[in-house]
Amino acid sequence: MVDRAETPLNRRRFLSAAGLAGAGLATGALPSRAAEPDAAITDVQDWNRYLGEGVQAHPYGSPSKYEKNVVRRDVEWLTASRESSVNFTPLHALDGNVTPSGLAFERHHGGIADIDPAKHRLMIHGLVDKPLVFTMDDLKRFPGRVHKLYFLECAANSGMEWRGAQLNGCQFTHGMIHNVWYTGVSLRSLLEQAGVKTNAKWLLAEGGDASMMTRSIPLQKALDDCIIAWGMNGEALRPEQGYPVRLVVPGWEGNMWIKWLRRLELGDEPWQAREETSKYTDLLADGRSRRFTYIMDAKSVVTNPSPQAPLLHKGPNVLSGIAWSGRGRIERVDVSLDGGRNWRTARLEGPVLSRSMTRFYVDFDWDGRELLVQSRAMDETGYVQPTKNELRAVRGVNSIYHNNGVQTWFVHKNGETENVEIS
Amino acid sequence: MVDRAETPLNRRRFLSAAGLAGAGLATGALPSRAAEPDAAITDVQDWNRYLGEGVQAHPYGSPSKYEKNVVRRDVEWLTASRESSVNFTPLHALDGNVTPSGLAFERHHGGIADIDPAKHRLMIHGLVDKPLVFTMDDLKRFPGRVHKLYFLECAANSGMEWRGAQLNGCQFTHGMIHNVWYTGVSLRSLLEQAGVKTNAKWLLAEGGDASMMTRSIPLQKALDDCIIAWGMNGEALRPEQGYPVRLVVPGWEGNMWIKWLRRLELGDEPWQAREETSKYTDLLADGRSRRFTYIMDAKSVVTNPSPQAPLLHKGPNVLSGIAWSGRGRIERVDVSLDGGRNWRTARLEGPVLSRSMTRFYVDFDWDGRELLVQSRAMDETGYVQPTKNELRAVRGVNSIYHNNGVQTWFVHKNGETENVEIS
Numbered sequence: 003m004v005d006r007a008e009t010p011l012n013r014r015r016f017l018s019a020a021g022l023a024g025a026g027l028a029t030g031a032l033p034s035r036a037a038e039p040d041a042a043i044t045d046v047q048d049w050n051r052y053l054g055e056g057v058q059a060h061p062y063g064s065p066s067k068y069e070k071n072v073v074r075r076d077v078e079w080l081t082a083s084r085e086s087s088v089n090f091t092p093l094h095a096l097d098g099n100v101t102p103s104g105l106a107f108e109r110h111h112g113g114i115a116d117i118d119p120a121k122h123r124l125m126i127h128g129l130v131d132k133p134l135v136f137t138m139d140d141l142k143r144f145p146g147r148v149h150k151l152y153f154l155e156c157a158a159n160s161g162m163e164w165r166g167a168q169l170n171g172c173q174f175t176h177g178m179i180h181n182v183w184y185t186g187v188s189l190r191s192l193l194e195q196a197g198v199k200t201n202a203k204w205l206l207a208e209g210g211d212a213s214m215m216t217r218s219i220p221l222q223k224a225l226d227d228c229i230i231a232w233g234m235n236g237e238a239l240r241p242e243q244g245y246p247v248r249l250v251v252p253g254w255e256g257n258m259w260i261k262w263l264r265r266l267e268l269g270d271e272p273w274q275a276r277e278e279t280s281k282y283t284d285l286l287a288d289g290r291s292r293r294f295t296y297i298m299d300a301k302s303v304v305t306n307p308s309p310q311a312p313l314l315h316k317g318p319n320v321l322s323g324i325a326w327s328g329r330g331r332i333e334r335v336d337v338s339l340d341g342g343r344n345w346r347t348a349r350l351e352g353p354v355l356s357r358s359m360t361r362f363y364v365d366f367d368w369d370g371r372e373l374l375v376q377s378r379a380m381d382e383t384g385y386v387q388p389t390k391n392e393l394r395a396v397r398g399v400n401s402i403y404h405n406n407g408v409q410t411w412f413v414h415k416n417g418e419t420e421n422v423e424i425s
Numbered sequence: 426m427v428d429r430a431e432t433p434l435n436r437r438r439f440l441s442a443a444g445l446a447g448a449g450l451a452t453g454a455l456p457s458r459a460a461e462p463d464a465a466i467t468d469v470q471d472w473n474r475y476l477g478e479g480v481q482a483h484p485y486g487s488p489s490k491y492e493k494n495v496v497r498r499d500v501e502w503l504t505a506s507r508e509s510s511v512n513f514t515p516l517h518a519l520d521g522n523v524t525p526s527g528l529a530f531e532r533h534h535g536g537i538a539d540i541d542p543a544k545h546r547l548m549i550h551g552l553v554d555k556p557l558v559f560t561m562d563d564l565k566r567f568p569g570r571v572h573k574l575y576f577l578e579c580a581a582n583s584g585m586e587w588r589g590a591q592l593n594g595c596q597f598t599h600g601m602i603h604n605v606w607y608t609g610v611s612l613r614s615l616l617e618q619a620g621v622k623t624n625a626k627w628l629l630a631e632g633g634d635a636s637m638m639t640r641s642i643p644l645q646k647a648l649d650d651c652i653i654a655w656g657m658n659g660e661a662l663r664p665e666q667g668y669p670v671r672l673v674v675p676g677w678e679g680n681m682w683i684k685w686l687r688r689l690e691l692g693d694e695p696w697q698a699r700e701e702t703s704k705y706t707d708l709l710a711d712g713r714s715r716r717f718t719y720i721m722d723a724k725s726v727v728t729n730p731s732p733q734a735p736l737l738h739k740g741p742n743v744l745s746g747i748a749w750s751g752r753g754r755i756e757r758v759d760v761s762l763d764g765g766r767n768w769r770t771a772r773l774e775g776p777v778l779s780r781s782m783t784r785f786y787v788d789f790d791w792d793g794r795e796l797l798v799q800s801r802a803m804d805e806t807g808y809v810q811p812t813k814n815e816l817r818a819v820r821g822v823n824s825i826y827h828n829n830g831v832q833t834w835f836v837h838k839n840g841e842t843e844n845v846e847i848s
Contacts, residue, residue: 032567032568032618033559033562033563033564033566033567034557034558034559034563034567034615034618035557035558035559035560035563036555036556036557036558037548037549037550037556037557037558049538049539049540049633049634049635049685050535050538050632050633050634050635050636050637051635052538052539052635053508053535053536053635054508054533054535054536054537054538054539054634054635055508055536055537055539056506056507056508056510056533056536056537057497057499057507057510057511057512057531057533057665058499058507058510058512059507059537060497060512060531060537060665061496061497061498061512062487062488062495062496062497062527062528063497063526063527063528063529063531063663063664063665064485064527064663065485065660065661065663065664066661066662066663066664066668066669068541068542068661068668068669069660069661072485072660072661073484073485074480074483074484074485074486075484076480076481083479084479084480084481084482085476085477085478085479087479087480087481088480089480089481089483089484095660096659096660097570097572097608097656097659097660098572098606098608098656098658098659099572099659100523100606100658100659101659102526102658102659102660103486103525104485104486104487104527105485105486105659105660106486108480108483108486110477110479110480112473112476112477113476113477113478113479114477114478114479114482114483115472115473115475115477116472116475116477116478117472118491119491125460126460127460132459133459133460134457134458134459134460135457135458135459135460136456136457136458137458139456139737139738140456140457140458141456142743143456143738143740143741143742143743144455144456144457144741144743145455145741145743145788146788147520147743147745147774147786147788148774149520149521149522149774149775149784150775183521183523183775185520185521192457195455195457209473210472210473211472211473211477212472212473212474212475212476212477213473214473233520233521235521235523235525235658236519236520236521236522236523236524236525236528237488237492237495237518237519237520237525237528238488238489238491238492238495239489240486240487240488240489241486241488241489242480242483242486245489245491246489246491262472314562315562315566317566318566318567318568319566320565320566320567320568320570322570351570351571351572352572352573352606353776361572363570365568365569365570
């Protein structure tokens with residue numbers, strides 16, 4: 003292995019160094035090996051000797067059997083029942099910025115409603131000129147269809163970490179999030195058709211599942227950028243994401259994105275529903291609560307390396323992670339390998355969109371020493387992701403909501419990685 | 426129904442007209458109904474009476490049972506065996522511009538290779554300074570990881586239509602295409618490590634499947650924008666898309682995007698492999714052939730309405746479709762409802778990226794008369810998608826490749842839609 007001190011981190015410099023020094027020496031440090039005949043090559047490359055499976059086996063395709071461990075997972079002790087529970091996105095096994103639909107975080111309060119789209123109706127009523135009911139067909143032929151990529155993050159994402167490092171894997175510390183494309187119509191256009199009365203200030207959204215989930219949404223947000231969505235990543239919404247129709251509330255906490263949406267009521271004050279009073283208010287150290295804390299502030303996490311994706315090799319490695327902000331675009335992500343003493347700016351790859359996950363990479367050489375890996379997001383408003391201790395100083399540790407502090411992973415000399423706190 | 430002549434097509438004008446005329450009259454023409462108590466509403470909205478399925482039922486999620494008809498399909502008579510066959514993307518049932526992995530077009534010549542990624546190797550040899558072999562781990566920690574969205578279109582897409590309208594559904598006429606995100610490293614960076622000799626002009630890519638698919642690629646393209654990709658839409662490549670690693674050749678015909686990639690050989694001339702001589706050359710009317718016709722020219726198709734997605738309602742409707750070009754970005758898409766006499770410019774929604782599918786919409790009112798629906802794409806080079814007859818005048822009808830002519834759908838008075846030719 004080439005020692006880190008001798009190895010330029012920049013690939014272009016590295017490659018031209020290789021050109022100067024001769025291929026034998028310098029290219030040996032990039033991940034590859036000389037093409038000598040060896041058992042690994044001559045023995046195993048015989049896939050072509052066997053006719054593979056044909057096309058009709060896969061009218062709707064699935065991942066390879068070798069990827070069977072890349073699945074959503076719950077944490078058994080977290081909830082009392084499967085019907086009111088959580089399945090976490092396997093962030094450590096994903097790349098890019100769009101979450102595959104089959105691996106997208108799910109949270110239910112009464113199980114997955116089983117709704118026939120032909121019979122489903124969405125009603126708009128309350129403080130409107132003309133109450134309206136929409137079939138799914140009505141929605142799909144409404145003028146002004148939109149297609150947008152947004153992150154949905156549960157307010158309780160990283161909630162177990164307020165009191166210290168708890169869960170060993172970014173799937174569990176940060177996996178209550180997904181980032182998918184939505185197809186639908188703007189909520190504003192439907193409300194305009196119903197005619198919102200001038201005294202209306204709030205909107206109640208109600209789900210058709212067994213929990214009859216309800217949340218109050220300020221009218222200003224409803225008229226701004228909310229979407230009534232029936233599509234997800236190009237196809238129909240998945241059942242666990244609200245099939246046949248859900249509310250999309252960009253940048254705001256996931257609980258408000260009512261699934262299996264059946265009713266929108268206009269009113270002049272919030273409804274004080276269970277999920278915005280006893281839940282989703284943030285208990286402070288002095289016993290008071292923050293309420294209506296809707297916006298998800300800027301946050302990031304390194305997904306590789308992480309406890310479920312340790313470092314396997316010395317030499318060149320690719321560090322990767324995701325960043326997002328409920329207030330707009332991600333402007334920059336910095337990464338530290340030494341617990342926040344030194345930072346380098348990561349490369350953002352792929353689309354950088356408002357209120358959408360952004361992927362970042364840092365190429366680095368690992369010489370086998372211990373690392374304290376962190377990332378820190380900055381959004382277009384100038385907001386900088388705080389440390390966990392900075393957050394605790396202001397908010398205490400009573401809440402389980404809105405923990406967007408900097409995550410630290412400790413990489414051991416053998417490459418194993420664990421969730422740690424640093425002071 | 427409001428007659429089309431009386432109904433402004435523009436939604437904003439429409440809505441302000443509604444405001445002036447009173448809600449009762451004008452909003453009735455937008456898709457919705459008054460919220461009167463009726464059997465459909467009071468009888469069926471009882472989903473909330475039943476506890477739904479819990480989270481562990483879906484570690485890797487699937488579509489709703491109500492979407493069971495949204496699947497890839499083959500055309501049984503098209504190929505002699507399942508192992509050398511085609512499954513078509515259900516374009517009429519999709520939206521946005523990214524194809525869901527489970528619904529992405531597949532084409533195999535020896536079935537789906539079953540490859541253990543831990544044992545797979547990719548070799549680079551031939552006219553290089555230093556032959557190299559890469560494990561999957563080597564590739565995944567190679568510096569400079571990229572993440573890109575590109576369309577892959579089979580050169581034979583729409584190939585049955587050269588001699589006239591054949592297949593009744595855009596899934597079959599245009600479904601040999603998908604548009605997905607790729608994670609990988611640039612082919613250039615791997616070739617730079619191996620050191621390409623100055624006399625090298627071509628590159629052979631070979632697959633590890635039973636057909637040992639091989640194609641020759643000009644070195645200039647290999648060094649330009651090709652990707653060695655292991656990821657697709659955020660997760661691992663699907664088996665039918667070349668798991669664990671494939672070649673991505675942006676804008677060029679799909680057959681060159683070698684799947685199950687195991688070998689790259691540098692040489693000084695093309696290899697004249699079966700798939701670039703007896704196949705994938707374009708037989709002209711005079712018996713000569715065009716060869717090395719790699720680039721997929723600009724093309725588009727209306728996906729809704731189309732034979733598998735007829736018009737169901739008079740009044741407001743959303744026309745939707747996709748456009749793409751192997752030469753760059755889509756600049757504009759025009760749509761005609763009367764067989765090309767009058768055109769209106771469609772609205773492009775979502776990202777408009779180079780050599781990537783672009784989604785377009787046109788809101789229109791349908792009064793129940795017959796329509797001849799067409800779309801015509803223009804790309805950033807100024808190229809305009811030709812009519813089929815313009816293509817035939819130049820290329821004849823002997824080839825099954827590179828048919829990018831304008832598609833016509835005939836909408837009957839009852840909304841049923843069929844594939845037709847117009848002179």
